[in-house]
Amino acid sequence: MQLKRVVITGMGALTPIGNNLAEYRKGLFEGQSGAGNITRFDTTRYKTKFACEVKGYYPLAHFDKKSARKTDLFCQYALVVADEALAHSGLLESTVNRQRVGVIWSTGMGGMISFQEEVLNLAANHMNPRFNPFFITKIIGDISSGMISIKHGFQGVNFNTVSACASSSHAIIDAYNYIRLGKADAIVTGGSEAVVTETGIGGFSAIKALSQNNASPATASRPFDQNRDGFVLGEGAGALVLEELEHALSRGATILAEVIGGGVSADAYHITATHPEGAGALLGMQDALNEAGITADDVDYLNPHATSTPLGDESEAKAIERLFGESFGKVAISATKSMTGHLLGAAGAAEAIACVLAIQENKVPPTINCETLDPEINPSFPLVRDKALAKTIDIAMSNTFGFGGHNATLVLRRYQA
Known part of the structure; x- marks a missing residue:
């Protein structure tokens, strides 16, 4: 069969160096560091006291109070960047067959914040255990692709990939393959993560994966340097709209780049x-x-x-x-x-x-x-x-x-x- 060409028509970003695509672009080319002392919890008893946190993110700027309470931060990040990527692509401004639009998302850890909160609550109240009715749907990784599709009515291929730190690259490659095989016209793909928590820092510290350069967080992430001592934990999300070339051209989309291999x-x-x-x-x-x-x-x-x-x-x-x-x-x-x-x-x-x-x-x-x-x-x-x-x-x-x-x-x- 003749494989389809696959192009990128939209992107969205929420990162430690920028809360949208324009800010991320600026931070990248200016060489900004997103690292700093952790603000989410008291790090006194932890060997690593810093991370690359997303800054200035307020859930109620994007969600009503009820929606924010029943959605883990990793999933909120997913929804925010998916919206930016879709707006960037202009896909929803055209007449699109939503049965041919899919979502392939990814996360390595899922709703780790919600899981930690629930376990701590159970430990404190184990004689009278009560669980949040949204506990399961807040922690499962695939809920992100599901919620993006629900919000936009996309009925095409829908799942999450999990391969640790390769997760979102696998998601993009899967999206590329589904489109070039003719199984979808467009797919929202990418990944989101939110694990700057006691368990996240503690767990990665236990396997000696994290830098302990607490004296200089901004210079702690130093790839290929002779004095590197581990990675700096980050969080955030990135989204891309992948689209079959002729479908993109037919609606006059701006093509940002082409995917040619995975x-x-x-x-x-x-x-x-x-x-x-x-x-x-x-x-x-x-x-x-x-x-x-x-x-x-x-x-x-x-x-x-x-x-x-x-x-x-x-x-x-x-x-x-x-x-x-x-x-x-x-x-x-x-x-x-x-x-x-x-x-x-x-x-x-x-x-x-x-x-x-x-x-x-x-x-x-x-x-x-x-x-x-x-x-x-x-x-x-x-x-x-x-x-x-x-x-x-x-x-x-x-x-x-x-x-x-x-x-x-x-x-x-x-x-x-």
């Missing part, structure tokens, strides 16, 4: 650690390039997973070097988690949006905080540091990897008629 693989190695030589990462990147019908030499910009963990960054750098060769060709690399922190299940969506913005602006966002490149990494590694780099970007690639050994790579291209 590669997936597994490390089959360890529950949390990446393969030390980046074997699974390399397999997924090569799969994405093969599907796109291009080679590594064609890639202008790579947004790596690059969480700022000692093992993870080194193994990914090895995989990238093997993919591109020691010369690295024309690719420029920048790690935007240095600014946003790690949005877990929403990371892939936020970073796919960063890739689209890079294509639109012909500009590579910077990697901040990398003062001295890890000596175990090739000194020719083409990392864009400190300031954005003006560069023609026609093809961009984004990596995301998750606990469990899940790898997903997305390839985007400047739209060509």
